[in-house]
Amino acid sequence: MPELPEVETVRRGLSQLIIGKVVSGEVHDTEKGFPNAAHDVQQFLIGASVTEVRRRAKVLMIDLSTDYSLLIHLKMTGQLVFVGETRFGAGHPNDSLVNELPDKSTRVTLTFEDGTKLFFNDQRKFGWMRLMPTIEIPNISFMQKVGPEPLSADFTAKDFIQRLARRPKTNIKAALLDQSVVAGIGNIYADESLWGAKIHPTRLVSSLTEAEMTLLYTEVRAVMNLSVEKGGSSNSTYVNAEGKKGSYMDFARVFRREGLACPRCGATIEKLRVAGRGTHICPVCQAI
DNA sequence: CACTTGACCTGTCCGC
DNA sequence: TGCGGACAGGTCAAGT
Numbered sequence: 001m002p003e004l005p006e007v008e009t010v011r012r013g014l015s016q017l018i019i020g021k022v023v024s025g026e027v028h029d030t031e032k033g034f035p036n037a038a039h040d041v042q043q044f045l046i047g048a049s050v051t052e053v054r055r056r057a058k059v060l061m062i063d064l065s066t067d068y069s070l071l072i073h074l075k076m077t078g079q080l081v082f083v084g085e086t087r088f089g090a091g092h093p094n095d096s097l098v099n100e101l102p103d104k105s106t107r108v109t110l111t112f113e114d115g116t117k118l119f120f121n122d123q124r125k126f127g128w129m130r131l132m133p134t135i136e137i138p139n140i141s142f143m144q145k146v147g148p149e150p151l152s153a154d155f156t157a158k159d160f161i162q163r164l165a166r167r168p169k170t171n172i173k174a175a176l177l178d179q180s181v182v183a184g185i186g187n188i189y190a191d192e193s194l195w196g197a198k199i200h201p202t203r204l205v206s207s208l209t210e211a212e213m214t215l216l217y218t219e220v221r222a223v224m225n226l227s228v229e230k231g232g233s234s235n236s237t238y239v240n241a242e243g244k245k246g247s248y249m250d251f252a253r254v255f256r257r258e259g260l261a262c263p264r265c266g267a268t269i270e271k272l273r274v275a276g277r278g279t280h281i282c283p284v285c286q287a288i
Numbered sequence: 289c290a291c292t293t294g295a296c297c298t299g300t301c302c303g304c
Numbered sequence: 305t306g307c308g309g310a311c312a313g314g315t316c317a318a319g320t
Contacts, residue, residue: 002313002314003313003314006313058314058315073314073315074313074314075296075313075314075315076297076312076313076314077297077298077299077312077313105298122297123297123298123299124296124297124298124299124312125296125297125298126296126297126314126315127314142315167290167291168290169290169291170290170291170292174291174292177314179314179315186313186314187312187313187314188313189313232313233313234313235312235313236299236300236312237299237312237313238313255313275292276292276293276294277312277313277314278311278312
């Protein structure tokens with residue numbers, strides 16, 4: 001899925017596109033994609049207007065005037081695509097989506113009173129959308145355990161080091177992917193950050209020096225900030241709220257670049273398996 | 289308890 | 305061209 005930069009890109013897009021819109025009675029869903037009781041949908045979604053679009057870690061929250069929210073996790077292949085038939089001109093990438101959506105991956109379709117639509121698509125069906133009272137969001141188990149936002153101004157290197165210290169016997173890649181340590185890092189940005197800090201992904205957290213962890217903190221933030229700026233990374237399924245792809249992969253230094261030259265030292269990038277995930281490294285820069 | 293591994297799904301790509 | 309297996313940006317439950 002979409003990691004923090006991709007979800008943030010979707011959030012920014014949706015903020016521009018759907019705040020103030022009113023959900024009409026035309027809501028289509030599948031049991032898997034939208035498992036809320038029908039009476040909740042009727043009472044708290046239909047007729048509600050969108051007041052805010054928020055993000056915490058990789059979870060999106062669409063707040064409604066009924067004091068309910070739609071919570072959405074895109075997991076690996078989820079998309080939230082807004083289609084406004086009159087909003088985009090001919091030739092705009094969104095234009096073709098008017099006729100392409102819904103498709104077989106569409107799990108939920110929301111229609112607004114002005115005729116525009118929001119599609120929740122998910123090829124692999126790992127993602128979810130859930131309607132719940134806004135005030136109860138902080139109580140769900142994920143929100144209780146999720147770590148700090150890595151790009152927030154008050155997240156410091158000291159915080160990062162202290163939180164890593166809670167997982168001393170695991171490898172650093174698994175620790176970065178652990179959402180209770182820091183929120184929002186996924187497979188792409190874990191690899192990119194470790195390359196930036198010249199740390200081998202199988203190194204145990206307890207073996208890292210303070211200087212290495214401080215550098216890793218800087219790299220995590222730099223990589224995430226760059227990706228947010230570039231609209232995230234796109235493989236085959238990720239698109240933003242307007243159905244467009246992000247360009248971070250043009251800037252990736254190791255992720256999915258196995259067999260190519262390391263941009264720093266020229267050695268050949270390798271792919272291995274760490275923490276059950278495909279992992280990309282420069283064997284020279286990131287020697288154990 | 290801390291940590292690792294499978295399961296959840298569908299689609300695509302790669303080797304035989 | 306067909307078929308089997310591995311793999312894909314995440315998270316949780318079950319296993320050691």
